[in-house]
Amino acid sequence: MKQLDMIYEGKAKKVFLTDDPNVVIVDYKDDATAFNGLKKGTIVGKGAINNRMTNFLMRKLEEQGVPTHFVEEIDDRKTYVKKVDIIPLEVIIRNKAAGSFSKRLGIPEGTALKCSTLEFSYKDDDLGDPLINSYMAKAIGAATQEEIDTITDYAFKVNDFLKAFFREIGIELIDFKLEFGKTADGTIVLADEISPDTCRYWDIETGEHLDKDRFRRDLGDPEGAYQEVFKRLGFGE
Ligand code: TMP
Numbered sequence: 001m002k003q004l005d006m007i008y009e010g011k012a013k014k015v016f017l018t019d020d021p022n023v024v025i026v027d028y029k030d031d032a033t034a035f036n037g038l039k040k041g042t043i044v045g046k047g048a049i050n051n052r053m054t055n056f057l058m059r060k061l062e063e064q065g066v067p068t069h070f071v072e073e074i075d076d077r078k079t080y081v082k083k084v085d086i087i088p089l090e091v092i093i094r095n096k097a098a099g100s101f102s103k104r105l106g107i108p109e110g111t112a113l114k115c116s117t118l119e120f121s122y123k124d125d126d127l128g129d130p131l132i133n134s135y136m137a138k139a140i141g142a143a144t145q146e147e148i149d150t151i152t153d154y155a156f157k158v159n160d161f162l163k164a165f166f167r168e169i170g171i172e173l174i175d176f177k178l179e180f181g182k183t184a185d186g187t188i189v190l191a192d193e194i195s196p197d198t199c200r201y202w203d204i205e206t207g208e209h210l211d212k213d214r215f216r217r218d219l220g221d222p223e224g225a226y227q228e229v230f231k232r233l234g235f236g237e
Pocket of ligand 1: 092098099100176197199
């Protein structure tokens with residue numbers, strides 16, 4: 001397939017058309033942002049790690065019955081994926097309190113939750129991706145009830161798989177963010193990425209943060225944290 005025009009450039013990825021109308025190319029950057037783009041930086045090697053980690057995990061999730069946009073890895077940074085219309089909801093699953101959940105509810109980071117929880121944010125950078133509930137999502141036409149049910153079901157399936165998978169390599173999956181898209185035929189698939197940009201990974205033994213919080217919170221050596229997770233997944237040995 002041939003790479004054609006760029007159709008989108010986000011904070012961490014570029015998207016290019018191809019000569020197949022149903023397939024686009026995502027190209028992962030080393031650029032890192034936080035606080036809705038207010039903080040900017042670079043995490044050297046992040047693009048390649050996030051690309052390959054996402055593809056690895058999406059292949060595994062397909063085996064678990066979660067359809068994804070993944071088609072084929074092109075190289076370190078680029079991947080063919082199905083062209084989708086992104087559903088404008090960030091789907092966040094939490095297993096322990098952290099981040100905005102801790103702040104909003106006054107619950108210390110690391111507090112166990114009685115059950116895993118799911119929340120939606122409305123994807124709109126100008127509004128700062130505000131938290132919304134499923135009634136609001138339906139009311140503004142972001143998704144139908146059927147789509148919300150499908151997304152919710154897939155998101156908890158992803159959590160069940162990832163939680164157990166990361167536990168095996170000494171990592172506690174604290175929380176993560178997913179995005180879903182609709183293909184030309186209306187099928188809902190998991191899209192975007194699953195990486196240390198979009199998940200909180202804490203070392204089970206030490207509690208060390210092995211994710212983008214190292215950049216967001218100036219904890220030092222984000223590159224090392226991304227490489228550590230990548231290595232534990234069996235890459236780069
Ligand atoms: P939060 O605690 O800041 O709401 O973040 C919850 C999870 O979502 C965390 O694993 C990081 C991820 N996340 C993104 O992927 N993109 C974002 O823009 C934000 C704010 C969080």
